[in-house]
Amino acid sequence: MSSSTQIIHSIPIDPLTGAISVPIYQTSTFVQDAPGVNKGFDYARTNNPTRQALENIIAELEGGTVAAAFASGLSAIDAVVKLLKSGDEIVAVDDIYGGAFRLFTQIYEKFGITVNYVDATDAENVFNAITPKTKLIWIETPTNPTLKISDIAAIAKIAKASNCWLCVDNTFASPALQKPLTLGADIVIHSATKYLGGHSDLIAGLVIAKDKELGDKIKFIQNASGAILSPFDSWLVIRGIETLPLRIKQHCLNAQVVAEFLELHPDVDKVYYPGLKSHFNHDIAARQAKGFGGVVSFTLKNDTEEAAIRFVKSTKLFKLAESLGGIKSLLCHPANMTHKSIPAEKRRSAGIADSLIRLSIGLEEAEDLIRDLEQAFIHIQQEQLQTI
Numbered sequence: 001m002s003s004s005t006q007i008i009h010s011i012p013i014d015p016l017t018g019a020i021s022v023p024i025y026q027t028s029t030f031v032q033d034a035p036g037v038n039k040g041f042d043y044a045r046t047n048n049p050t051r052q053a054l055e056n057i058i059a060e061l062e063g064g065t066v067a068a069a070f071a072s073g074l075s076a077i078d079a080v081v082k083l084l085k086s087g088d089e090i091v092a093v094d095d096i097y098g099g100a101f102r103l104f105t106q107i108y109e110k111f112g113i114t115v116n117y118v119d120a121t122d123a124e125n126v127f128n129a130i131t132p133k134t135k136l137i138w139i140e141t142p143t144n145p146t147l148k149i150s151d152i153a154a155i156a157k158i159a160k161a162s163n164c165w166l167c168v169d170n171t172f173a174s175p176a177l178q179k180p181l182t183l184g185a186d187i188v189i190h191s192a193t194k195y196l197g198g199h200s201d202l203i204a205g206l207v208i209a210k211d212k213e214l215g216d217k218i219k220f221i222q223n224a225s226g227a228i229l230s231p232f233d234s235w236l237v238i239r240g241i242e243t244l245p246l247r248i249k250q251h252c253l254n255a256q257v258v259a260e261f262l263e264l265h266p267d268v269d270k271v272y273y274p275g276l277k278s279h280f281n282h283d284i285a286a287r288q289a290k291g292f293g294g295v296v297s298f299t300l301k302n303d304t305e306e307a308a309i310r311f312v313k314s315t316k317l318f319k320l321a322e323s324l325g326g327i328k329s330l331l332c333h334p335a336n337m338t339h340k341s342i343p344a345e346k347r348r349s350a351g352i353a354d355s356l357i358r359l360s361i362g363l364e365e366a367e368d369l370i371r372d373l374e375q376a377f378i379h380i381q382q383e384q385l386q387t388i
Contacts (some may be wrong), residue, residue: 004245064208066215073191075227076205086112095143096341120295123154140169149281156184194325251294257366314376324360
């Protein structure tokens, strides 16, 4: 069975009514037959049929045993970190999502959990950073926003030999393109806000564990901490998953065309897209994923924050906004938006230049997106001439 068919038919038919759409169980509690005797549900924080359906779907798609749905991607990250205790260490990718960096440094470091950041594009860097206190390796691949690629299988072997967990943020790829658990990872997380939801209309996070015992620990944290995904938002993610294969295919096609256009543009310094043969670790990306995703980042020849800001304010189809993965194209300036919480020096050392612009390529016609980018380049050129 093809992956597209598997994704579509992972959505269950309602066993009670035969409804082809998963019902929304908008309820806070469930009537019990006797104290402690129920139909599998007692209180909606602990479990809900709609949320359970989503969790079962994503566990199957990622090749895991247990999944938990959270109110945001950050609450999903938070749940994984709660597996650790004071004195434990994390080895994390240096080009990390700004929200994860903020959570690690401003929340958990004061509880005695140390994070060591490394360039995970070379698995040896990860190996060298591990100490006896390391309990978790944290990678994004592709990373946000410079699309760095890490070798999941190689790092998984290092994690296993070091007796620590490997968690992979699979948000940018989705299970339509990449399945880290099948490559040896222990945990996968998603900001389901992005490609899984796909329509910029929800906030959600997912954690999937390969091992049931580990998954049960995540489920305990989910119930104890209470940052659960609502029934309606669970249904929205399920609805998004139904069209995931088609959307991802078009995101990838459009992104490749846009990346190739940018690579040849005289005002562009560097393009970051795993689908380009010039991209570092392109071969690893091609080996471990079925496609290269819908995010493209680039820096300007005029490597200044001012030039980047002028550019992101000049597009018409690309809307200036946080987030990514929706059907409409978005763009952002990471240094002032998604990664502003990371100190400037650390941003730059991780490759996030002041002029770096991140594009979330939507489902519009690629030719229209290129025309929009071209007119933005022309606009900032004209502005520069006026200031001379």
